[in-house]
Amino acid sequence: MMGREAARTTKGSPVELNRSFQKMAMAGSGVMKMEGLAITEWKDIPVELLMRILSLVDDRTVIMASGVCSGWRDAICFGLTHLCLSWCKNNMNNLVLSLAPKFTKLQTLILRQDKPQLEDNSVKAIANYCHELQDLDLSKSFKLSDRSLYALADGCPNLMKLNISGCTSFNEDGLAYLTSFCRKLKVLNLCGCVKAASDNALQAIGRNCNQLQSLNLGWCDNISDSGVMSLAYGCPDLRTLDLCGCVLITDESVVALANRCVHLRSLGLYYCRNITDRAMYSLAQSGVKNKPEMWKLSSVKRRKGKPDEEGLRSLNISQCTALTPSAVQAVCDTFPALHTCSGRHSLVMSGCLNLTSVHCACIFRSHHAFPHTAH
Numbered sequence: 001m002m003g004r005e006a007a008r009t010t011k012g013s014p015v016e017l018n019r020s021f022q023k024m025a026m027a028g029s030g031v032m033k034m035e036g037l038a039i040t041e042w043k044d045i046p047v048e049l050l051m052r053i054l055s056l057v058d059d060r061t062v063i064m065a066s067g068v069c070s071g072w073r074d075a076i077c078f079g080l081t082h083l084c085l086s087w088c089k090n091n092m093n094n095l096v097l098s099l100a101p102k103f104t105k106l107q108t109l110i111l112r113q114d115k116p117q118l119e120d121n122s123v124k125a126i127a128n129y130c131h132e133l134q135d136l137d138l139s140k141s142f143k144l145s146d147r148s149l150y151a152l153a154d155g156c157p158n159l160m161k162l163n164i165s166g167c168t169s170f171n172e173d174g175l176a177y178l179t180s181f182c183r184k185l186k187v188l189n190l191c192g193c194v195k196a197a198s199d200n201a202l203q204a205i206g207r208n209c210n211q212l213q214s215l216n217l218g219w220c221d222n223i224s225d226s227g228v229m230s231l232a233y234g235c236p237d238l239r240t241l242d243l244c245g246c247v248l249i250t251d252e253s254v255v256a257l258a259n260r261c262v263h264l265r266s267l268g269l270y271y272c273r274n275i276t277d278r279a280m281y282s283l284a285q286s287g288v289k290n291k292p293e294m295w296k297l298s299s300v301k302r303r304k305g306k307p308d309e310e311g312l313r314s315l316n317i318s319q320c321t322a323l324t325p326s327a328v329q330a331v332c333d334t335f336p337a338l339h340t341c342s343g344r345h346s347l348v349m350s351g352c353l354n355l356t357s358v359h360c361a362c363i364f365r366s367h368h369a370f371p372h373t374a375h
Contacts (some may be wrong), residue, residue, distance in 0.1 A: 001248035046217035047075040059084050066102065077102045092117040100125035108135040112163075116142040123148035127155025135161040138188070142167065144175030153181035161187040165216065171195035176204035185209045191218040191242070202227035205232025213237055219269070228253035232260040239263050244270035244316065254279035258286035266314035270348075275320045277327035284327075287311060287334035313337040319351040328358045336361055 018186065045053070050150070054062050062083075066076040067302060080103050089094055092113065100122070109126065118141045126133065133156045138144065144167055152159065159182045164170060175196040179185065188205070190197045197220035205212065212235040217223060223246045232253075238261040243249060249272055257264060259282070267283075269275055313336040317323060328349070332338050338347040341362040349355045 014221045023146060047071065049160050060087060060089070063099065064226040064244060065156060073102070078105055081105055082108040086110055088114045088117075089114065090117070093119050093122045096122035097125050100129045104129050105132060106130045107132055109133060110137045111141070112137050112139045113141065114139060119143050119187060120145055120147040120151070124151040127151035130261055132158060133154040134158055137163040138167060139163045140166040143168060145169050146171050146177075149174035150176045153178045157181050160184050163187075163189040164193060164196075165189045166189035168195065172196055172198040172201040175201045179204045179208040183208050184211060186211055187214040188212060189216040190220060191216045192220070194220055194222060198222050199224055199227035199230070203230040203234075206230035206232075210235060216240075216242040217246060222244055224248045225250055225252040225256075229256040232256035234339050236260055237263055242266075242268035243272060244268040246272060247274070250274040251276055251279040251282070255282040259281040262286065262290045263310070265310075265312060267312065268316045269320055270316045271319045273319065273321060275317070276322045277324055280317075280331050281316075281322060281325035283312065284330040284334040287331075311335045311337060314346045316348040317352065317355075318348050321352060321354070323352060323355060325355055325357045328355055332358060332360055 050065070054065060054076065062076065063082065066073045083099075083103060083106055085092055085095060092111065096111065096118065109130065118138065120143075123138070124147070126136075128151075136152070136156070136159060138148070141148075141164070144164075146169075149170060152162075162178075162182070162185060170193055172195065175190075175193075179201075189210075197217055199222075202217075202223065203226075205215075207230075212231075215231070215235075215238065221223060223243075225248075228243065228246075228249055231241075231253065233256070238257070241257065241261075241264065245251070251274075254267075254269070254275060255278070257267070259280075269279075312331070315331065315335075315338055317328065328347075332340070332347060339345060339360045339362060340347050340349070340358060341360055344360075344362075347358075347360065349358065
């Protein structure tokens with residue numbers, strides 16, 4: 001049985017449907033006028049126009065519209081590719097169980113929760129019916145177990161983005177199994193998944209997910225150099241890596257990333273207190289070594305009208321108290337997109353009082369633009 005809120009949401013009374021039509025009509029008034037149609041009741045809306053109007057309203061209204069009639073239901077279920085249920089504060093699990101068999105063409109599904117609602121049976125339903133899913137957000141789903149990961153591995157092999165941050169019940173075996181089937185993953189958020197994000201799991205990711213571009217390992221404090229080095233060697237296309245709070249890693253991890261992941265643009269090392277100047281100099285040297293290639297890629301992108309995105313653009317070394325100004329300045333000088341100036345701060349050094357002398361190129365340009373005058 002569905003919960004009352006889920007039942008109201010998916011079925012709806014005539015009064016609620018009329019209110020939804022009025023809301024849809026207001027949102028789609030421009031579309032209706034453009035089509036030259038005179039529509040006074042929701043039953044009169046053609047399917048093509050319905051889908052265009054539904055793209056302008058919230059997902060709750062879309063779900064309600066799917067309960068109007070079989071024609072609308074079929075059209076919406078076949079045409080809907082993106083759905084967010086984060087607004088559902090109660091009975092999300094039952095709502096997912098009722099919707100998964102209908103919305104089989106979903107490519108993006110956002111199930112972020114303020115309080116844990118989802119259970120393994122709802123994720124299994126998603127895996128059984130939504131085989132085209134590419135982007136799934138299950139963050140803060142504390143109730144889920146490895147059974148959910150096994151189901152996703154078997155049913156959703158096209159996953160490219162997966163957010164399971166805060167899912168503290170997952171284990172390394174489930175995550176390793178998932179990566180052996182979901183080999184197209186490009187974005188993976190494991191922040192706070194302390195039991196799942198182990199060195200063994202990172203070795204599996206390195207073996208299976210060579211297209212990975214973004215990985216968040218924040219506060220996964222069981223990770224050591226062996227796991228990060230496996231990532232560096234197996235995922236050379238990494239662009240964003242968050243290792244904040246991974247207190248066991250040392251310079252070896254950063255050296256491996258600098259040498260192997262030449263496209264790295266964002267690196268988080270907050271509270272990684274075993275990081276020393278050797279790590280910083282390795283980043284700087286990698287930037288110098290790869291500059292000809294970066295310039296070539298940047299030139300191609302500019303000709304195509306795309307922004308220049310090569311080179312390190314964000315670095316968080318807050319609380320890395322062993323670092324010295326000369327090493328960090330070398331990184332800052334190598335990568336001009338790293339800023340310490342007010343309002344930009346892409347080089348974050350809070351808690352490192354010994355690094356106050358490190359500055360980006362902006363301060364020097366400002367100094368030359370407004371030279372001090374003698375009194």
